[in-house]
Amino acid sequence: MRKHYRVVIVGAGTGGISVAARMLREKRHLADDILLIDPETKHYYQPLWTLVGAGAVKKEESVREMMSLIPDGAIWLQDRVVGFDPEANQVETADNGSIQYDYLVVSPGIEIDWERIKGLKEALGTKQVCSNYSYEHVDYTWETLRGFEGGTALFTHPASPVKCGGAPQKIMYLAEDYFSKSGVRENSNIVFGSANPAIFDVTKYREALEKVLDRKRIETHFRVNLTEIKADEKVAVFENLDSHETFEMNYDMIHVTPPMQAPASIRESKLADAGGWLDVDKYTLQHKRYENVFGLGDCTNLPTSKTGAAIRKQAPVVVHNLLDQMYGKVPVATYDGYSSCPIVTGYNSLILAEFDYEKVPQESMPFNQAKERHSMYILKKDFLPLLYWNGMLNGTM
Template sequence: MGSIGVMSCGIHIHQCTNILKTAVHRGSCRNLHVTGRFAAKEYYDVVVVGGGAGGITMSARLKRKVGAGNVAVIEPSEKHYYQPMWTLVGGGAKQLGSSVRSTESLIPSGVKWIKSEVKSFDPDKNSIRIGDDKEINYKYLIIALGIKLQYEKIKGLPEGFAYPKIGSNYSVKTVEKTWKALQDFKKGNAIFTFPNTPVKCAGAPQKIMYLSDAYLRKTGKRADANILFNTSLGVIFAVKKYADALLEIVKERDIQLNFKQNLIEVRADRQEAVFENLDKPGETKVYQYEMLHVTPPMGPPDVLVNSPVSDAAGWVDVNKETLQHKKYPNVFGIGDCTNLPTSKTAAAIAAQSAVLDKTISLVMKNQNPSSKYDGYTSCPLVTNYNKVILAEFDYNGQPLETFPIDQSKERRTMYHLKADMMPFLYWHMLLKGYWGGPGPYRKLMSLGLK
């Protein structure tokens, strides 16, 4: 069989495309990729950029609105990770393998997966450019690109991870090193850091600290350990109710808090960590460590920096209540890549997805969005191998709790919610577009309580 030209097919383009796909699959034509390019569909009603939690969730929701074949997800990664589980992986309570699925298995059937990176946005022309300089056009665009880890901003990293005693629960490459460093701990400082940038899951840097404390107690090593939380912030947690509870735990477990301390260098060959005092710029202090858990600086993905869809800091510039772009009404953002002033968590994405679903529905009908995202986010603060403080709060930093109990207390039930229920909700409800956060249940429980 020779090369088939689209113009000489004598049949509809979509039929020709199917012939091309079949031929390529059978390996019967070497030149088909040349002409197949012209048959490729480059326009979609909805294009979702990013195949993380926000992207997969919104592709599932939008497919139900505009139909199969009309939604595309642009995502280069073949693997998708449930990252909230990495706290437990780093603490030895879960296996890394249980946090991963193939991207292909999660893309809703009928949604086109474009396995590529986005190179640039041109919202004035309703188009984006991807790898191979290909252009994808859209009617509606949802940006769900997540956040970028910036280990390279700390001198001595990421090459320092080649040495033992150092790990980070924020990367698939280094989360198991955290558990190894904890198991190998003998005597000295165990240091846990929090950077001077926005981060995803702001509770994670101290969750692993509490697990490490519990592990060292269980193995009889705690008396030889000095646990330090060196944070660039001036508080242990942004919401006072939970901060007060955490300060009690820190005091009770003899953990040393050092505020306004920002990690700027790691000398892994000497097991030294260098911190800058943010209250006295230029003043540094060197700490010896036996174990070091690094939370990296983070920022917007490179493609968003200086992009027309982003604010001056590089975050997607959306209305904080509707998630619609402030300048381009057919562009929307969700999750960690946006400038929404709330904590960047999977729970926040769930609540945002429900609002964004309603926003887009109304925009598609040429109506003004009316649903309002209140900034709801949740952080299950793991404080032991069987205890969790379930922090839930809104834009104003006010508790927005689901259960009719005091959630600032450590509870075994909340640990099971975090370790067992939430992964199930994520894989089987959120990513399929059926979970929009606990808002409706909170109202029901409040009524029941009254």
């Protein structure tokens, strides 16, 4: 087993594969000198899980074999990185010991902490407790929506950064739409319990979404955090984040967005900031202390929404700056914090939010994207998966 590579990439998710593909397009001579380390054998296109949970798409469309996506010229090591030693330029793997690198790209994604909500792990997938955040259980969301006969449908957003900040509300809008079609909307109450102070960070889209909430008659509770589920009694326990008081809420179905954190291997390493996230410069994506280390994606401390669209803009910056560093130049490419969130507001309607670090809209289309549109729904459902599998993961989009 080879123990040294010019470039080691931790994580063969959206970030890792995009960077490997782009780097090999730019510098073909790096072939066989780029190592991707990831323990998974499957690769998931997670943005589709919102639609899977709402019964609009089959979940099999969201998964592909990892081997089929590894760029030609990159080497995939199916192993788990358990530690980083940036001073010795090496990573520690679970089964293959230490591997040395000249340059390191860190992009292992985000870790879901199911156990931080008491009673969630045991109840998930049963007793009308569902979550779109797992391939195994995403079907149960659709089963729960179909079986819902009225009462309180509760949707939550945790007090932690999450992958795609808009996802917790998307499934709620779809559920409301489905309940209207299935005839149970009139005898049901839809409630959103969110740790955030408002429905969305960017003013333009927040105003549009507030109108959606009004139209759909959705009850909102902000600055509240789900701490426990008593599944047998169908009771959710929340903490008010301002007063720190706890209160209970009865439900007939609950969709939980679980708390998330940086992977333990990063949290416990010298690469982390005080919050446990990978500590990179927000513009160059170079590590703040180790100049041969770069990072992108959900594991970083970048102050923007953690989305695949953000990674699409981060990957070229990482590749440009890493190659500059490799050839003795000063890394000058910058990332402006661009992120995008296609907020599904129903079957056939979507608000396409795009913005930067300053929370200023950065819209790609020549029309007002804060308006709910059928065309943007088609874009998300039918075209973005294609652009992902065949464009982004090949380094061409």
